[in-house]
Amino acid sequence: MTPPPARPKRATIFDVAAEAGVSRGTVSRVLNGEPYVSETARQAIEAAIAKVGYVRNTAARNLARQASGAIALIVHEPNSVFVDDPNIGNILLGTNGALSAADYQLVTLVIETERDSERVSGYLGGGFVDGAIIVSAREGDPISRAIADLRLPAVMIGRPDNQPRLPWVGIDNRGAAREIAERLATTGRRRIGMIAAGLDRDSGRDRLAGFQDALGDAFDASLVSRQPFYTFDAGVAGMTELLEREPELDGVFAASDAVAAGAIDVLRARGRRVPDDVGVVGFDDSAWALRCQPLLSTVRQPAALLGARAAELVLAQIAFGETGDEGGVMLETEVVWRASA
Numbered sequence: 075m076t077p078p079p080a081r082p083k084r085a086t087i088f089d090v091a092a093e094a095g096v097s098r099g100t101v102s103r104v105l106n107g108e109p110y111v112s113e114t115a116r117q118a119i120e121a122a123i124a125k126v127g128y129v130r131n132t133a134a135r136n137l138a139r140q141a142s143g144a145i146a147l148i149v150h151e152p153n154s155v156f157v158d159d160p161n162i163g164n165i166l167l168g169t170n171g172a173l174s175a176a177d178y179q180l181v182t183l184v185i186e187t188e189r190d191s192e193r194v195s196g197y198l199g200g201g202f203v204d205g206a207i208i209v210s211a212r213e214g215d216p217i218s219r220a221i222a223d224l225r226l227p228a229v230m231i232g233r234p235d236n237q238p239r240l241p242w243v244g245i246d247n248r249g250a251a252r253e254i255a256e257r258l259a260t261t262g263r264r265r266i267g268m269i270a271a272g273l274d275r276d277s278g279r280d281r282l283a284g285f286q287d288a289l290g291d292a293f294d295a296s297l298v299s300r301q302p303f304y305t306f307d308a309g310v311a312g313m314t315e316l317l318e319r320e321p322e323l324d325g326v327f328a329a330s331d332a333v334a335a336g337a338i339d340v341l342r343a344r345g346r347r348v349p350d351d352v353g354v355v356g357f358d359d360s361a362w363a364l365r366c367q368p369l370l371s372t373v374r375q376p377a378a379l380l381g382a383r384a385a386e387l388v389l390a391q392i393a394f395g396e397t398g399d400e401g402g403v404m405l406e407t408e409v410v411w412r413a414s415a
Contacts, residue, residue, distance in 0.1 A: 085126040093122035107196015109189065144179040145169075145388055146203040147381075148194065148217055150210040152186050155303050159332065160360035161377045165209060165231060168381030176389050178204075185217065195220040205388040207231065207381070208240075212274045227391035229384040232276050233402055241391070242402040243383045247277045250373045250407040251284025251357065255327050257371075258355050258415050259288060263325030267297035269312030269337060271304045271329040278304075281329050281357060297323070304329060306362075309336020317344060325353045325415070331362035331372055338366055338414070353415030359408075368413035375407050 087105075091098045096115050103111050104119045111119075122128075147169055149156055156162055170180045181203055183194050194217060198206065205227035211218055218240060221228045230242040259266060268285045272278030286293045299315045301308035309328055313336065316323055328334035334356030338348055346352050348368060356363060359374035383403055 085128040087128070089126045090119060090122045090128050093126055094118040105196065105199065107192045107194070107199070109192065142202055142204050143177070144181045144203045145173055145385065146181045146183050146198065146206040148183045148185060148206055148208045150185045150208075150212055150215065150217075152303065153184060155305060156184050158306075159304065160362065161304075161330075161358055161375070162209065164360075164377035165381035165384075168378030168383075169207060169385045170381075171378075172382040172385035172389075176385075178385075178389070191216045198226060199224055204392050205229075207384045207388060210272075210275055227388050229387045229391075231380050231384050241387055243380055243387060243405065244276075244402065245375050245380070245405050245407050247280035248284040248287070250375070250409075251281040251327070252287045253284075254355050254357070254371070254373050254409050255285045255288035257409060257411065258325050258327060258353055259292075261325075261349075261353055261415055263353055265294075265297070265320055265323050266292075266325035266327065267294075267299070267316045267320065267323050268327045269299045269301060269309055269316070269329060269333050271301040271308050271312075271333055273300055274302075278329060285327050296320075301329075301333070304332055306332045306336040306339075309333035309338075310340055311336075313337035313340035323352060326355070328354065328356045331356040331358045331360045331366075331370055334370055334372070334414075335362045335366050338370075349413065349415050355415050359410050363410075363412070366414060371412045371415045372410055373407050374410050376405050379405060 087098055087101050091101045094101065096119060100111060100115055101119055104116055147166060149162060151162065166182065173180050185191055185194055198220060206221055208218060208228065208230045211230055211232060222240065228240050230240050232244050233242040266289065268282065270278060270282045273282065297316060297320055299312035301312050309332065312333065326337055328337050334354055338354055341348055341352055348354050356370045356372040359372045363370040363372045383405065
């Protein structure tokens with residue numbers, strides 16, 4: 075009887091080091107996502123890993139056995155935005171609720187710098203989590219690529235077109251923005267501007283596109299102020315810029331409620347009444363909408379449900395290898411009309 079063929083020997087970190095011509099310590103630093111490794115050495119190590127077929131034992135073991143019992147929530151925002159944005163907080167709570175019910179632990183990772191991206195990539199490759207949920211992914215996001223390369227169960231909240239094909243859960247930002255901007259226009263406004271934000275991600279681009287759809291031939295690109303983040307300060311800067319460009323502005327679509335709150339503060343300081351002189355609408359129906367005076371007309375998006383649904387999709391991947399609908403999951407939004415427009 076012919077004996078079965080011997081199982082191939084698993085490649086080790088020493089095999090990678092020998093193939094790359096570097097020390098084991100240098101390989102370890104690259105695997106852990108640490109800095110202070112030359113680009114030449116890093117490229118040699120990555121090529122050696124691919125050639126010898128090295129897989130970290132901890133990652134392979136933990137992913138196979140779900141040993142960590144943890145899911146990462148990866149948030150691409152500055153620390154100040156992470157703390158102040160009610161949507162992120164609600165996504166976090168929704169995610170945690172669904173994971174807690176399944177006896178999983180939530181690990182929150184905030185990415186603000188390129189070094190953060192390297193650190194988090196190394197952490198994910200170490201097998202410390204069984205899956206990941208990505209919030210606010212940007213263009214050219216290295217974390218999404220790292221997750222795809224690791225074949226880590228993952229879900230995006232939002233659906234960037236230029237990222238690796240990962241399952242996603244989101245809302246129709248373009249359709250919702252179009253709906254509320256059309257509603258604003260029906261109030262008789264003639265010079266309507268937008269404070270657009272987050273244009274390096276799908277939500278910001280889609281909200282601007284929806285605004286343009288709503289205005290059609292009346293759209294004026296000079297009445298769009300482009301801001302980096304969905305923040306109160308962005309609303310202050312954007313409203314100031316728009317009033318300088320067009321003193322007769324009588325309508326504003328702010329890309330988020332926090333942005334709208336900043337815009338209303340500027341209008342009040344300039345003696346412009348809301349909604350009598352300028353109608354203002356926002357997006358999110360977050361706590362910011364109820365802080366505004368008058369109360370803000372806005373789009374309600376189900377932030378907590380986005381987090382919960384994303385968690386469910388990750389857990390399904392871990393348990394059954396299921397990713398859900400290939401096109402992702404789209405949740406409904408609702409225009410909430412109040413007194414600001």
